[in-house]
Amino acid sequence: MSEALKEGPRMLPYVSAITEGVRQVLQEQDNAFVAGEDVGQAGSVFGYYQGLLAEFGDRRIVDTPISEKGIIGLGVGAAATGCRPIIDVMFMDFLGECMDEVANQMAKMRFMFGGGATLPVTVLTMAGAGMNLAAQHSQSWEAFLAHLPGVKVLMPSNAYDAKGMIIAAARDDNPVFVVMNKMSLAMQCEVPAEMYEVPLGKAAVVREGTGFSIFAMGRMVHEALAAAKTLEGLGVDCEVVDVRSIQPFDSETAVASIKKTHRALVVHEAVRFGGFGGEIVAQLQEEAFDYLDAPIARVGAPFSPVPYSPALEKLYIPNAERIVAEVKKVLGI
Amino acid sequence: MAKNITNKTLIDLHACMVRIRRFEEEAGKLMEDGKIPGALHLYVGQEAVAAGVMAHLSNKDQITSTHRGHGHVIAKGGQFSPMFAELYGKSTGYCKGKGGSMHISNMALGILGANGIVGGGPPIAMGAAFSNKFRKTKQVAVTFFGDGASNEGSFHEAANMAALYQLPCVFVCENNGFGEYTRQTNHQAVTDVADRAAGYGMPGVVVDGMDVMAVYEAAEAAIKRARAGDGPTLLECKTYRYYDHVGVRGMGLTYRTDEEVDAWKQRDAINSFEAVLLKQGVLTAKKIENVYARADEEIKEGVAFAESSPFPTEEDLLEDVYFVGATS
Structure with a gap:
């Protein structure tokens, strides 16, 4: 140490x-x-x-x-x-x-x-x-x-x-x-050299904010952080939650975030339709409906197999720009 | 008959087959009477395979079974009361009523489950055999599967890996001539599933699955070989299912003739073994009668136990989905 x-x-x-x-x-x-x-x-x-x-x-x-x-x-x-x-x-x-x-x-x-x-x-x-x-x-x-x-x-x-x-x-x-x-x-x-555990069933708030919650999974956490930086320039103070544990899902952290920000977006690299983001949205409306000031947005891949061509793959994978665009849409800015 | 087999072993083999036969006949009746819910795939006709193989296994050895698994469970030491309770869906069953006929299991008896998926067992048994070798125990894992399952990729992958790693694993194919309702000649081009063993670099052996001594002797060699660290064997037992794929007369389908069934019954494993035992003076008619009487007594007790046992409750519904507690 x-x-x-x-x-x-x-x-x-x-x-x-x-x-x-x-x-x-x-x-x-x-x-x-x-x-x-x-x-x-x-x-x-x-x-x-x-x-x-x-x-x-x-x-x-x-x-x-x-x-x-x-x-x-x-x-x-x-x-x-x-x-x-x-x-x-x-x-x-x-x-x-x-x-x-x-x-x-x-x-x-x-x-x-x-x-x-x-x-x-x-x-x-x-x-x-x-x-x-x-x-x-x-x-x-x-x-x-x-x-x-x-x-x-x-x-x-x-x-x-x-x-x-x-x-x-x-x-x-x-x-x-x-x-x-x-x-x-x-x-x-x-990364510490010693053994340590990241507990199952615990999300991580990787950026604190008060104006908007972004729930991101896997590599999309980094895109969400980049989006939050852009949005900061537009006066939106984003909280980014790294979901980390899909099952068990940490709804407590998600609900706590939404109670603070009242608006949210979920993002994952998987196809948007039927993706885990839908489960997060459902749980938030069940548990925190009264705290929501806007519909929860979703960003995911389009309903298509992953394309090969670099030109197409770039269009396919969700990124910070798409997150920013969706957040702006929710906020009407 | 082999010389080195004790009378006790012969008597045990006989009793094992009788217990299976009577359990299954009773279970079939209870299902037809609507007392047992769900689907039962009954083992009647195939008793010699479970009895002959399991005679060489201890509780520490593992098996994976099939959807037609009651016979394996009984031969591996399963008791009638928790078995009937499981079939009834009661909380006192081997799986607390959560598995039913197709998933009867008991880890203490080395039963890694019957399996509702055709071909589900071989990869699991191969994994148990890997574990036995890894942990340097002398345990053997035996997987039972049918001619139908021998067409599943899971069987082929498990066989290849078991041979590759020289695992203490025995693949027992119970070839009863049908994959569900489809005759073997309509589902595979080979006559002997054991031929496939050559493709994996393991011995393939065919035995008469209606002859309990033939199964006993072939299984002994295969299990000894596995236990000695010399690798897996594919043992094919040619047998026959007297009842339908599901239930007793199932859906009344005309996929086989009564004459065919009767011809196999002429070679019934229990009857022919009893004739030998009587001739050799190992058992008397009276003693054989007692074996049936004891099995029937066990059935009576088992059914009464199942019927008087409670159903699982709402509190049990979500229990056992995950291990909950201190992790190691």
């Missing part, structure tokens, strides 16, 4: 924060292991397991075939019998290959067994557009997962949260999905 103070803030990119979180979990929990495609020899296509095979060996860093049903099944079966697996699903889009293992087995086993089974399994997966990877390697499916009773869903927007959420997820005795963002991998912030 004192060393860190002397040397100033310890900055770490998102990618290294993931590595550090996983490493510390493996050090702490003897029955934890990582399994997934290209996690060992390759150290993940995103680079975040680099060095872990050398450090922990192939008993605990397990390269798997390209077999998502098998990989999730491995996680479910191992978690139910005394292990604490960390399962890597390289791209979130690949959950399509194992939706039964996720939705019908992992999510339901504890309930169907009348509480008999405990499944301490963590799934790390990569979401998001922005790298011209087209329709099957760019999606944000957190709303799919949040709709499944039995799993928890986290979305770290920054390196600090990525590490702390991985640790919290791995220590939780439930299936937890940590939905990370591939465009954030190089993004740095201060």
Whole structure:
């Protein structure tokens, strides 16, 4: 601690924060292991397991075939019998290959067994557009997962949260999905060297304000902060809430914010129609209707698969400009 | 019959098959009488498979079962009272009434669940086998599935990974000739599902699933191999389902003839085993009668227990969705 103070803030990119979180979990929990495609020899296509095979060996860093049903099944079966697996699903889009293992087995086993089974399994997966990877390697499916009773869903927007959420997820005795963002991998912030948890079910107010609430998820938190800066120049004092925990959702923090600002917008990278933003809007009108001075706006991707062309993808992904435009529309400015 | 098998084992195998048969016959009646809600997929006809395989497993070994799972649960040590209570949807059932017939499970008995999804079990059993190897135990995980499930990708992925990692896993295919109502010849081009084992680099064995001793001996070899760390085996047991896919006479569909069913009944696993046991003097007619009487007594107690048990209440509805409590 004192060393860190002397040397100033310890900055770490998102990618290294993931590595550090996983490493510390493996050090702490003897029955934890990582399994997934290209996690060992390759150290993940995103680079975040680099060095872990050398450090922990192939008993605990397990390269798997390209077999998502098998990989999730491995996680479910191992978690139910005394292990604490960390399962890597390289791209979130690949959950399509194992939706039964996720939705019908992992999510339901504890309930169907009348509480008999405990499944301490963590799934790390990569979401998001922005790298011209087209329709099957760019999606944000957190709303799919949040709709499944039995799993928890986290979305770290920054390196600090990525590490702390991985640790919290791995220590939780439930299936937890940590939905990370591939465009954030190089993004740095201060990350303590010691183990710490970002608690599940807690949103973070990342910018305080009194005039307007922006509820943002994943990478959109940074777009929301940029939008807030622009809006500040127009005299709008925005509060930005990083939703962070999709399931369980922290409605308390959301309601507290709306009671202060009376106007809000939700933003996520996922398709707007049927997105998790709709759930947030519904909960706010249920719990804080009397505090609302305007309809709650929503910003999300258009109802289309993610396009490949850089020209189209740029138009597709929500950004600060669109947030600003929607806020201005609500305020009539 | 193999020489090294004790009379006690023979008697246990017989009793196990009888308990399954009688449980299922009774469950079918209770369903038709409207006492048991939902859908039951009954195991009558296939008893030799569950009995022959489970004879080699302890409570520490794990199984994954299927939608037709009562037989597996009974053979793995399941008691009738909590089983009937589960079928009735009562809070005293193995799953507190939350799972029902298709999800009966008990972790203490190593039953990682019946499964309502065809092909749902193999990846989970493979994961349990991975865990057994990872934790350096001598436990074996056995997955039961049908000829229908052998066409699901989940089976193939699990088989490949189990062989790749040389896991203590046994794949028991109960080939009863039908995927739901579709005849095997209409759902796969192979005759022997065991042929598929070669594609994964594991042994494939075909046995007569109506012959409990054949199943017992083949399962012994496969389970010993798994326990010794030599990897998985695909064991295909050719068997037959006397009742329909669902219920007893189900929807009255004409997908097979009575003559076909009767021909299989001529080879009934229990009858033919009883003939052998009588001939060898292992059991007498009176003793066999007692086995049925004891099973019927168990049924009587189980049904009474289920009927007098309370239904779960509103407070139970949201319990067990998540683990709540101190995390490790």
